[in-house]
Every structure is written in C-alpha cells, then in structure tokens.
Amino acid sequence: MFNTIISTRCRFCGKPLQHTFVNLGMQPLCESFLGPEQLDQMEPFYPLHVYVCDNCFLVQLKEYVAPDEIFSEYAYFSSYSTTWLNHAYKYTCKVIDRFGLNKNSQIVEIASNDGYLLQYFTKRGIPVLGVEPAANIAEIANNKGIPTVVKFFGVKTATELAAENKQADLLIGNNVLAQVPDLNGFVEGMQILLKPQGVITMEFPHLMKLIDGNQFDTIYHEHFSYFSYITVEKIFAAHGLTIFDVEELPTHGGSLRIYARHTKNTFEPITHHVKKLRSQEKKNGFTNLNIYFQFAKRVKETKRKLVNYLISLKKENATIVGYGAPGKGNTLLNYCGIGTDFLDYTVDRNPHKQGKFLPGTHIPIYPPEKIDETKPDYLLILPWNIKEEIINQMSHISNWGGRLIVPIPEVECYDPKSGFTLAGPLETIADEAVIANSSPLSTSIIEQQRRK
Ligand SMILES: [Zn+2]
Numbered sequence: 484m485f486n487t488i489i490s491t492r493c494r495f496c497g498k499p500l501q502h503t504f505v506n507l508g509m510q511p512l513c514e515s516f517l518g519p520e521q522l523d524q525m526e527p528f529y530p531l532h533v534y535v536c537d538n539c540f541l542v543q544l545k546e547y548v549a550p551d552e553i554f555s556e557y558a559y560f561s562s563y564s565t566t567w568l569n570h571a572y573k574y575t576c577k578v579i580d581r582f583g584l585n586k587n588s589q590i591v592e593i594a595s596n597d598g599y600l601l602q603y604f605t606k607r608g609i610p611v612l613g614v615e616p617a618a619n620i621a622e623i624a625n626n627k628g629i630p631t632v633v634k635f636f637g638v639k640t641a642t643e644l645a646a647e648n649k650q651a652d653l654l655i656g657n658n659v660l661a662q663v664p665d666l667n668g669f670v671e672g673m674q675i676l677l678k679p680q681g682v683i684t685m686e687f688p689h690l691m692k693l694i695d696g697n698q699f700d701t702i703y704h705e706h707f708s709y710f711s712y713i714t715v716e717k718i719f720a721a722h723g724l725t726i727f728d729v730e731e732l733p734t735h736g737g738s739l740r741i742y743a744r745h746t747k748n749t750f751e752p753i754t755h756h757v758k759k760l761r762s763q764e765k766k767n768g769f770t771n772l773n774i775y776f777q778f779a780k781r782v783k784e785t786k787r788k789l790v791n792y793l794i795s796l797k798k799e800n801a802t803i804v805g806y807g808a809p810g811k812g813n814t815l816l817n818y819c820g821i822g823t824d825f826l827d828y829t830v831d832r833n834p835h836k837q838g839k840f841l842p843g844t845h846i847p848i849y850p851p852e853k854i855d856e857t858k859p860d861y862l863l864i865l866p867w868n869i870k871e872e873i874i875n876q877m878s879h880i881s882n883w884g885g886r887l888i889v890p891i892p893e894v895e896c897y898d899p900k901s902g903f904t905l906a907g908p909l910e911t912i913a914d915e916a917v918i919a920n921s922s923p924l925s926t927s928i929i930e931q932q933r934r935k
Contacts, residue, residue, distance in 0.1 A: 493536040494543055494666050494708065495718050500534040502772060504542050504709075505699060505779045507531040507818045511842035512548065513703040513810035519838075522845055529704055531814070535775040539717055542690055542709035542775065544702075546664045566869050568599060570734055574684075575603035582682055584609055584653060591644070591651040591676060593636045594659035596620055598629030605629060612649055614640065637665060641672035650678045657686040658735070660715075661706040670722045680750060683724065683743040687715075691764060692737025694774065697892040699782045700815035701736060711769045712739060712760045719743055727751040729760055736868045736891075786819050789894045793825045793863075801860040805829025806873055806887070808836045808848050812865030815890060817843040826863060830854055851876075858883040867891050874899065 491500055509528040517526070529547040536543065578584065586608050592601055595613030597620050604611045605628065613631035615621040624631040634640045636659075644650075654677050663669040673683055688701055690711045702709070716726050719741075728742040728751070739760075744751050768774040796803060805812065808831040816822070822844040830851045831837060837850050854862065854877070862877060864870050867889050874887060874897060881899040889895045 491545065493539060493541055494546075494664065495541050495714070495721075496536060496539040498536055498538040500536060500543070500545070502535050502537055502775070503779065504533040504535040504775050505702065505782050506533070507699065507702060507782075507814060510704070510814065510817045512705070513813035513842065514705065515842045516808070516836055516839040516848070517842060517845065519840070522840060526842065528843070531702065531704065531818075533702055533709070535772065537772060539714055540711060540770060540775075541714050541718075542711075544704065544707050546707060548704050549664075564869065564872075566872050567734075570732075571600040572603050574740075575600065575607075578653060578682075578684065579604070579607060579609070582653060586610070588652040589649060589678075590653045590655065591649060592655040592657075593673075594656065594662070595624060595629070595631055598624035598627050598631065600655070600657065601629045602627065612644075614644075636663075636672055637668040638672045638675065641675040645676055649676070650681070651676055652678055652681050654681060654683045655685070656683070658688075658738075660685055660687045660710065661708050664707050666708060666718060667722070670718055670724065674722045674724055674745070677724075677745065679745060679748060681744070682751070684740060685743070686732065686734065686738050686740045688735045689731065689737050689739045690714075691767065691769065694778050696736050697781055697785055698736045698811075699778075699785070699818070700811040700891060703810050703814050705810065710739075711764050712741075713764050713769055715739075715741065716757075716761070720746070723747070725753070726757060728754045729756050731760070734868070785891070785893070789890050790819055790821070792888070792894050793821065796861060797825060802827060802857070803861040803863060803888075804854065804857070804859040805846060806851075806854075806862045806864050806877065807831055807866040808833070808841060809866040811868075813842055813844070815865065816841065816846070822846060827857070827859065828853065829865065854880065859885060861886055861888055861896075863888045863890065865890075 492498065493500055508531060510531040511526055511528050533542060533544055588609055590601065590604050590609055590611045591614065592611070593614045595601055595615045598613055601611040601613055611629060613624055613629055614634055614636050615624065615631050616633065616635045618633045621631040621633045654673055677683060687710055690709045692698070693701060693709060712729060719726055723746050724743045725746040726741045726743045730740040732738045732740055793803065803826055805826045806829065808829050823846055826846050828847045828849050829841065830849050830853055832851060836848050839848050840846065841848065862880065862885065864873050864887055870889050877887065878899040887897040889897060
C-alpha cells in the first residue's frame, strides 16, 4: 500500500512548501488505463496540486502516490514512437564519439525501459546495463538481449552495483529525474555509481519551456519534480557533481540534456552553454516567485478556451475523436472535463493500450485504423509534442474534410488541405474569415463543415 504520510517540505532543501504553482484538481494516475471489466468499479483519484519552494524554486508535487504504486506495471513502451527512437539513436552516436566509448566502457542507464536506447550501444559492441523498476518492461529488454535488473535506483542499488564492478563510464538517466520522490538519494546514488572519470547525461523536461509553452498537461502524479536549470545545478552541486555542459532539446515540448562529472575532477571544462542558460533563467525571473504565480492564471484560461471551442464544434454536430493516449492527454482531459460527451474515442499505435479505456474519462482506445472507418470531422491531437509526425501520418483525413486540433499551447485547428491554422471557437473563426476576406480557409469550408 502507499504511504499516507505526505511531507509538506521541499524534497530537495527541506523548507516548508507554502506556495501553489498550479492546482489541477483531483485526477486518476495518468497511465492507469482501464480494462472493460474495471469500468463499473471505484477508481482512485489523487490531488494534482503542484507547489513551488520559495527557497530553491523546485516546482514539485507532494508524494501523493508511492512510486511502486505507479511504476511496477508501467504501460509506457518507448519503442513505439519512431520520433523517439530516432532521438535515442542520434544521442548514442554523439556520446560514443564525444567520450570515446568502446568495448572496454560500461554504460549504465537508469529507467532503461525496454532497452530502446541501450540497443544502439549493444549494436556497437559496448557493454550496457539497464536498471528498470517495471518488471514487465525489464523482461522485454532482457528477452531482446539487453541485460536489465529490476530495481528502483537510489543509494542502495548504486552501492550494490558498484560492489559488482558495474561503475559507469557513462551513466544515463532520461526522463527519470522528475519521477524520483527521494531526489537527494537518487542523485547521491548516481555519484556513487559514477567512475572517477565518468560522465552523467540526463534529459528531463525544462521548466522554462513548460511555463513558456503553457504545458500544464505534462504535470502528472508520476512527475514529482519540475526543474529549472538553476535548481538542478544546485541539487547536483549538493552531491559533489558539477554540470559542465547543457543542451536544449525539442523533445517532450522542450527538454534539457545535462552533462555532469565529479566536482573534484576538472577534466571537462564548464562550457559557455552552462553560463548562458543560467543567466537566461535569472533574467527571465526564475529566482522570483512572480513568474510561477502567473502560470496558474494562464492554465485556467486555456481550459476555458479549449472547452468553448469543443462546445462550438459539437453545437455544429461535428464528430470529434482523440489521437493518441499519452499520459499528458489524461491530465488535459480530466482537468478540462472532456469525456465521451466530446470525444467518441481515441486511437493509439501501441497495441498494449488498444481495447482499454482512458483513466477518469473512460474514453475507449482503438487502433488508428478506426479513424479511416468512421471518418470523424476532427482529431484532437493529445501528444502535441509529436504533432508534426501525426499531421504527416493523418493528412489523408482531408479526403473527407477532416481537420486536426492541437490543444497546447493555445487551441489551434489545422486543415491538411490548406495548411492553415486557426485558433478560437468556430463562431469567431467564421467572423474573422468574413472580415479579413483573405483567409485560405473560407467561410464556405466552415459552412460545409456545418452541413455535415
Ligand atoms: Zn526547496
């Protein structure tokens, strides 16, 4: 069972948490997809109330749900997104070259999933070890020949692996730092498992991009912390680790890739990227509470806009379905109260999700072929971070006049035929089109949509 004692203190610096960053209400766990037999049963909802620490500016959830509740049967299989695989492949080529990794090196990846990333090192003959808490996913990795141990990572696991001679030349942690309740224990563990001359690389969503891009749907119970560069630098420094380089990546709506080493080993000089990003965040106000407080207002406004837009489409008898069943989609749909009253169904390429239902909203998940069978008027893109990939895959919906809606950062409607993007409720679009009289998406198209 989960721990019912919820700390009200910052998980990094220990100061009391007293400021709300955003409150997304009560929500189910965003990866707890339901089978048909569960639809008539009680479903647990937990608070999705995010705080910001006024001392270290770590944005964080209290530990409402224990990690073993969330991650032991995690439904997310990385290998199904081609965009993500390509990202992983390019990363491996880059670090192999930059750090001269070879058959004598040891790579360790924390939260290695099904081995989607480590496979590219294995193909180059470089020894790897995955550490993955979800047993069902680790089994898939082991079956593919990617050695993977089923463990949560922290000081204990790091000490055990170090004793087994598994200290890392390259220690990787992608999209895991946010998911760690014991942040200090996790970073301390990385320090223990890293060889004296070893390098850590980690990727995690960048708080600056979350705020700039209004990406409130990337907040969910599985993500306990949300990092600015300034805050993550402090956390690493507290554990004897120095970040010597940083890259800004487009993945997950804008991520950071940090490169760290032992502070006492100065073999990698600190690059100008680090200094530039640090001063950019300071200039943008990330060391002042005001920027954090503004975010909540914008989130509420986005909810009203999206719901208004969907209501305007339903008033015109449009059929709307979802595309994708990512965790972020569930935060968005549950916060906005969008259920089967708006979306008839959603689709996902992942066969493990097909035949199931979205948590909270109970929207059914079908294979993508369902869209060609039912020819809906609108697809609401839930994994907006790969919207280009989806728009390419689904451009044929224009054959029946179908269009796509991107909800974040602002609600936009995309017509594959005209390539034109519009925002706002349907009435507003029609009015603006009449006034401007130069829009490629003419009122006659809107009229056609309305006649359907
Ligand atoms: Zn703090």
